[in-house]
Amino acid sequence: MTGTPNQIELAEQIRPQVDADFRRVASALGTVAGRQTGETRDRTLAIIAILDLRRVEVLANPSAGYFISNWRELSNQVWRGLADDPRYRAIREASGSPRQEKQWITS
Secondary structure, rough: EEEEEHHHHHHHHHHHHHHHHHHHHHHHHHEEEEEEHHHHHHHHHHHHHHHHHHHHHHHOEHHHHHHHHHHHHHOHHHHHHHHOOOHHHHHHHHHHOOOOOOOOHHO
């Protein structure tokens, strides 16, 4: 990891929290997928796969400053990052659902 020793130390504290947040969202989506059938379930499983790819991408970032500036205060970063992902948007648009990002997943 790159940065000053203090930045690296702080980023190493933040990274496990980021990983846990990605896993928490994936687990919640997995619970939803377990109640779904057919195409809706397939879309949710595809979203979980995208989320896992984003988790790997985020955690691979070598910059301590990236974690400090973007992930220090966890709120909706995982959902926002997912909503901004073009693969997620393509799935959402293909579903034909006009609902909000998180709401259509539960249908």
